[in-house]
Amino acid sequence: MLDIKLIRDQPDFARERLATRGTGDEACIDELLKLDEQRRKLLAEVETLKARRNRASKEIGALMGQKKTAEAEAKKAEMRELGDRIAALDKQALEAGAAQDQLMLRLPNLPHESVKIGKTAADNPVVRVHGKKAVFAFKPKSHVELCESLKLVDFARATKLSGSGFLLYTNWGARLERALIQMLLDLHTGEHGYTEVSPPFVVGPQCLEGVGQFPKFKDQYYGVVEGDKTAEMGKLYLVPTAETPVANIHREEILKESQLPVYYCAYTPCFRGEAGAAGVGTRGMIRVHQFDKVELIKIVKPEHGYDELEKMVANAEKVLQLLGLHYRVVLLCTGDLGFASAKTYDLEVWAPGQGSYLEVSSCSNCENFQARRMNLRFKTEAGENKFPHLLNGSGTALARLFVALIETHQQADGSVLIPAALQPYFKADRIHV
RNA sequence: GGAGAGAUGGCAGAGUGGUUUAAUGCACACGCCUGGAAAGCGUGCAUACCCAAAAGGUAUCGGGGGUUCGAAUCCCCCUCUCUCCGCCA
Numbered sequence: 388m389l390d391i392k393l394i395r396d397q398p399d400f401a402r403e404r405l406a407t408r409g410t411g412d413e414a415c416i417d418e419l420l421k422l423d424e425q426r427r428k429l430l431a432e433v434e435t436l437k438a439r440r441n442r443a444s445k446e447i448g449a450l451m452g453q454k455k456t457a458e459a460e461a462k463k464a465e466m467r468e469l470g471d472r473i474a475a476l477d478k479q480a481l482e483a484g485a486a487q488d489q490l491m492l493r494l495p496n497l498p499h500e501s502v503k504i505g506k507t508a509a510d511n512p513v514v515r516v517h518g519k520k521a522v523f524a525f526k527p528k529s530h531v532e533l534c535e536s537l538k539l540v541d542f543a544r545a546t547k548l549s550g551s552g553f554l555l556y557t558n559w560g561a562r563l564e565r566a567l568i569q570m571l572l573d574l575h576t577g578e579h580g581y582t583e584v585s586p587p588f589v590v591g592p593q594c595l596e597g598v599g600q601f602p603k604f605k606d607q608y609y610g611v612v613e614g615d616k617t618a619e620m621g622k623l624y625l626v627p628t629a630e631t632p633v634a635n636i637h638r639e640e641i642l643k644e645s646q647l648p649v650y651y652c653a654y655t656p657c658f659r660g661e662a663g664a665a666g667v668g669t670r671g672m673i674r675v676h677q678f679d680k681v682e683l684i685k686i687v688k689p690e691h692g693y694d695e696l697e698k699m700v701a702n703a704e705k706v707l708q709l710l711g712l713h714y715r716v717v718l719l720c721t722g723d724l725g726f727a728s729a730k731t732y733d734l735e736v737w738a739p740g741q742g743s744y745l746e747v748s749s750c751s752n753c754e755n756f757q758a759r760r761m762n763l764r765f766k767t768e769a770g771e772n773k774f775p776h777l778l779n780g781s782g783t784a785l786a787r788l789f790v791a792l793i794e795t796h797q798q799a800d801g802s803v804l805i806p807a808a809l810q811p812y813f814k815a816d817r818i819h820v
Numbered sequence: 821g822g823a824g825a826g827a828u829g830g831c832a833g834a835g836u837g838g839u840u841u842a843a844u845g846c847a848c849a850c851g852c853c854u855g856g857a858a859a860g861c862g863u864g865c866a867u868a869c870c871c872a873a874a875a876g877g878u879a880u881c882g883g884g885g886g887u888u889c890g891a892a893u894c895c896c897c898c899u900c901u902c903u904c905c906g907c908c909a
Contacts, residue, residue: 431871440889448839702905770849
């Protein structure tokens with residue numbers, strides 16, 4: 388959520404920054420300003436009346452104490468009338484506030500000034516490239532072929548169980564997935580200073596609202612029902628990313644300045660409805676309804692937000708380096724930026740069998756956009772309450788990492804070599820038939 | 821799922837319709853005192869919003885609704901916590 392005071396004081400700045408997203412959201416600034424003015428006018432009015440009533444009520448108490456019943460009754464009648472006006476005005480003020488909130492919750496974050504203005508992913512500048520595309524003396528297979536020949540994933544039976552878009556890892560495939568999860572958690576906790584947490588995989592709607600997934604993108608997530616209580620539908624949702632539970636851990640809290648920065652990392656499966664995405668790249672493991680991910684979350688002082696973002700990107704890159712993968716880092720342009728983010732780097736790993744780069748990580752500084760939504764603050768040494776910056780980054784997503792890994796390290800004989808860093812977890816150096 | 825008891829500020833804890841402007845204690849900060857410290861004394865110490873600022877005002881005692889001129893206090897609904905019972909990995 389943006390700061391209404393910023394919109395009030397610098398509407399042109401907010402309009403101009405929002406416009407760079409190309410979503411047309413800047414159009415509602417005028418309506419927002421109107422609603423805000425209306426709300427404040429009503430508030431001032433109703434508060435004046437309430438102040439008068441509070442004073443009168445005390446006087447009534449005093450009059451009754453002095454047994455001046457007639458005077459007290461006269462004042463009571465007067466206040467009854469005032470009470471009706473207060474109730475009516477109160478309702479209006481509340482409605483104006485609710486309308487304003489609805490609008491505010493649907494307004495995306497302002498892109499940071501360092502973000503390139505652009506329209507689509509094609510405009511994203513490549514910041515740096517690591518390694519080179521693997522060269523093969525043979526035609527590299529796609530991960531789908533490798534998974535079938537090495538029996539790493541049983542696509543057909545997964546579909547039988549849960550429909551399309553779900554995966555049944557088998558044998559070496561299941562072990563590889565587990566080894567990757569453990570390697571990444573060990574890396575981030577052991578080398579990068581993150582504290583491991585294991586959150587619930589279902590969360591209440593307030594968590595989705597807190598990070599900006601609700602109310603605008605409500606159609607993309609899975610709601611759960613306990614037993615046959617269909618009335619409970621929508622009370623809980625499967626997490627679309629660990630960001631949802633983990634970023635909300637300290638919601639509605641006031642942290643001490645000395646507690647910052649907070650670094651969390653968590654493994655969770657991620658569940659995504661991907662509404663409207665059917666038919667696009669659905670074959671294989673690139674776009675699925677459930678995948679594993681190790682997520683990084685930081686809560687930091689505002690002045691450190693962007694240094695911490697760079698460090699987080701480096702932490703995610705380390706994963707790809709250890710696995711011997713070629714990748715590039717791109718900076719998302721304003722048009723490609725996520726709803727809550729002010730600045731995002733994507734890590735795209737090369738998948739030789741696909742002949743394309745796959746997004747395996749997205750690291751964002753959401754500044755105080757999410758902190759405002761979840762009312763997460765910290766108290767400075769001077770005693771002032773401030774909103775911290777919230778950062779999230781994949782460290783990394785696994786299904787696509789799995790794809791890049793087996794496609795990159797496949798051999799002419801159809802086997803796949805396991806990188807040295809992963810061997811202690813995988814307990815073998817090669818996958819073969 | 822059943823029965824009972826609870827939810828008040830950073831913590832503890834009083835407050836059952838009107839000087840409560842939420843007492844008191846602890847913790848914390850600052851000052852006095854001291855050679856220095858402890859103790860003692862004094863002052864301060866929730867959040868948000870309205871107001872250009874100040875002064876002031878409004879709201880908030882788990883959440884929502886109601887009664888009333890007035891609600892932490894009375895009524896209704898919900899959530900959560902604790903104790904016991906049942907079921908369960």
